[in-house]
Amino acid sequence: MDTQTTLLxxxxxxxxxxxYDGFSFADLAAGAGIRKASVHYHFxxxxxxxERLMQVYSDRFFDDLADLVEEPTAGAALDGxxxxxxxxxxxxxxxxxxxxxxxxxxxxPPATQTLVEAFRTxxxxxxxxxxxxxxxxxxxxxxxxxxxxxxxxxxxxxxAQIVARASVSPARFDEAVxxxxxxxxxxxxx
Numbered sequence: 624m625d626t627q628t629t630l631l632x633x634x635x636x637x638x639x640x641x642x643y644d645g646f647s648f649a650d651l652a653a654g655a656g657i658r659k660a661s662v663h664y665h666f667x668x669x670x671x672x673x674e675r676l677m678q679v680y681s682d683r684f685f686d687d688l689a690d691l692v693e694e695p696t697a698g699a700a701l702d703g704x705x706x707x708x709x710x711x712x713x714x715x716x717x718x719x720x721x722x723x724x725x726x727x728x729x730x731x732p733p734a735t736q737t738l739v740e741a742f743r744t745x746x747x748x749x750x751x752x753x754x755x756x757x758x759x760x761x762x763x764x765x766x767x768x769x770x771x772x773x774x775x776x777x778x779x780x781x782x783a784q785i786v787a788r789a790s791v792s793p794a795r796f797d798e799a800v801x802x803x804x805x806x807x808x809x810x811x812x813x
Contacts, residue, residue: 634676643673644730708784747773753773
């Protein structure tokens with residue numbers, strides 16, 4: 624792994640577990656085993672780092688969502704979506720980068736705020752398409768308004784992450800999404 628990738632990986636871990644203000648370039652340098660000046664070579668400012676972090680995170684997340692579209696039903700894709708958010712908790716020690724950056728919105732640079740909002744918009748659009756598909760295939764019970772379902776689902780998973788992180792308990796995430804998960808038709812019900 625090259626130095627820039629190592630720095631991005633370490634920065635993402637720190638941002639997701641401590642928040643944007645919870646780490647410094649000195650922390651990144653120590654984690655990568657390089658001098659602080661070397662961090663500045665790759666990312667002149669923390670604003671540059673935050674912007675690149677959000678770009679890389681977003682690309683990776685939407686690649687994962689593209690894979691979920693291949694699931695045989697919208698319900699299976701929704702189950703995969705919920706799993707992505709649960710996995711991002713890392714045992715209750717972290718949240719997804721969008722949640723981490725949103726929690727301290729005023730601390731992140733304007734360009735990164737724009738990227739976080741684009742992530743949100745794109746996520747809700749993906750979910751709306753998913754709930755439209757669910758209306759057609761019946762794999763998520765009770766879908767009547769895909770747009771409203773998408774907005775509610777996004778707010779639910781992001782809020783559930785905050786609750787789970789605050790209590791350091793992924794079980795709290797599971798409790799929060801249980802009703803939504805219960806609406807997924809698995810074909811195993813009598």
